[in-house]
Amino acid sequence: MKVSILPYVLLAAVPSALAQNWTFLEGLINTLEGAGCTTLTGAASQLNSSDQGKSLLATLSSGEPYVLFAPDNTAFSNAPSNLTSDITDLFAYHIVSGNFSGVATTYPNVTLGRTFLNDTQYVQLEGNKSQVLAWAIRSDGKTHVLNQVNDSTVTNTTTYGNVTINVVSSVLSYPASFTNSVPYVNSSLTSLESTLTNVSVPFYNSSTGSLSNASVLDVVNSGLRGFTLFAPNNSALAAIQNGLATLESNTSLLQIILDNHLINGTSVYSPELVGQSFVSAAGEALTFAINETGQYVTSGNTTAQIVQPDVLLRNGVVHVIDRVLFNTEENASAASSAAASATSAAAHSTTETRPIGYSQTATLDGASGAGASSTSASKKSSATSVLMGATIGQMVAAGLTALGIAVGGLMTFG
Template sequence: MKLSISPLALLGIIPTVLAQGPNVTFINGLLETLSNRNLSAFASVAQSLNGSGVGQYLLANISNGEPHILFVPTNEALANAPSNVTSDSALLTDVIGYHIVPGNFTGKIPSFPNVTVGRTLLTDPRFVQLEGGNKAQVLVWSLRNDTTVVDFTNVGNVTIYIIDHVLSFPESFALTVPTLNASLSSFETITTQVQVPVYNATSNSTSNTTLFEALNTEWHGFTLFAPTNSAIANVTSQLQGLASNTTALEAVLFNHLINGTTYYSPQLANANFTSAAGETLEVKINGTGQFVTSGNTTAQIVQSDVLLPNGVIHIIDKVLVNTESNPSAASSALASATSAATVVVTQTEPIGFSQTAALGSPSASITEGGTKTSGATINFGNAGTILGSVILGLVGGGIAALG
């Protein structure tokens, strides 16, 4: 469905509708810039933003005078967006929210690790189920190049990157895992065969479900280190030996998981974390990559930041075969994470920047596990040259989210 409306008509609509919220002068200037850059389709979307509280919030946020990044799909990109998106004003508003990243990213792009995470304005609980219920979904800049930034410009404190695709939301664990080139089918199979306790706050009760369903829908906020098929194949005999020992097998799986908090790769910088089994997960970064250690096993993260609506996956090249557990430490860590998740934090810079700012450039690049990611990725093309390669690419959400 092609969106078309005169930008000049929009300039007349906005002041009347938005007089009580957004900066009308700024919105007018933004729309005029979009029109002058042949981005009239995106300017047209502003008409749909006027009709809802969420849309008003987006316009007020981006016009508040604070720094923002706005990713604007070309007219052709929006014309090729699925009709179920362009014809659904609420969904279209959410899509626009996922293209807006508040914060100052100037001079705050760490050279290593090669990702930068920004939190968007997408908060719709249909698509975002992170810890605390108060966090927006993220986008991740990286070295991948599925989608291209064709140009950029500035309007006040807003930097506009013009992209050739509409970014898509993260999809569920069930829909995301099959799309990954670094195949996790073996790990997925194991998660369907193991039962884990899940607490239901509504009924104040605990019941068992599969680890697959817990990761897919039940848990809100987690960090999963998922081993590849080849990693699992290398320890098949050890895992088979645990088949009759459910406690030990659960400990192994839980030692791949941080429950209650979504940690993106820049936050995993030379620090210790407590696994869902109550054991220490030590994460280190050096010139050859990013590594996680549990017990006597160290694995390399070969693909980071696979985004989910309710957490994040980091793909690793070894199984962390650690059968030890400390239920008391696990319970304490989850309680602390649950309490911390209720605190509302306004993101004003890249997520994890304070953890990675002191890291130097790597002497070797990180090997990525496959070229396909969990969503849209961006290469800054000629704009990247203009920017001095400050920003290199961007990972969106689930492949099928807009289909």
């Protein structure tokens, strides 16, 4: 009888207080090997080289529910070396905390869970939150992990103890910046990328003490920590091409319109939008509705359909829409109030152990994710306004990670 020595290697990675759980780890490894994930189990032995890796192993054997997205052997053989070089971070992004049984959404409704990946080299979300993972059932009846360069599907599901194991066909890549995501994840945003490049704003970097103009694209790529962008696709921008040319000569007005597509300071995922109202970076209300035809966002007198939700970025989330939200109004007072609330909320984040958008105390039975209609009253949430004022205004970056603005002056948020 062949006996794998790997469980004993993994045992060395577990704090002594949890050494009695070696039988759990041995069983998990055997289950993974039986599911065709032997390369994954071999890589797991490298987790012993870091404290985070040891903690991940101990966490899995804690008895709490987790979902492990386990790349099969073929997935590992096809994965680029730069993705598999840091095994600890790789594992961290493949583990989701919580019980996801009974939650299976059909695209465009999306299921999202919070992973353990919080390495600041790859994640710059508000409140130092870990990155999320998104998946959905597509028309082929298969569960697809979204936002991947190479399409990754769940090919098999099994369980071992408290761990649900979803075997996937590709090693999952981390969300990247807006610019690095557009060519690979959503080519329908190339026109918006060009527009964001053509608009510049005063940007103050408190780390270097320098003030200079930066394109809105640069700010979105690396100057914001936590944001939600409702991004008009190429067709939406083409529909207003003549007006867009005029707007680009009226920078102040264009900046306000862009502000009304942005919730800053908060990454709001599609299940959290249903029936809610948020404050844009211009201080105007963004309201949301859902019906049998899809999910919609309204700003001022314009309503657009969200045609692709939850395009994950390293520092926020994008929802692709089919119309430009042509709202030229702004409310600096509302934006300032939202800024203070968002900063406070980010500082008091809690651990999420259920699908994002679900109540921490609600049952998952019968849940339908973002497709569930909301009967709750609209609740106004907050968003940091770094893009506000008569124009976009001045922006502050503390080491390009924390941003803030106050009416009439600069303020750095830690």
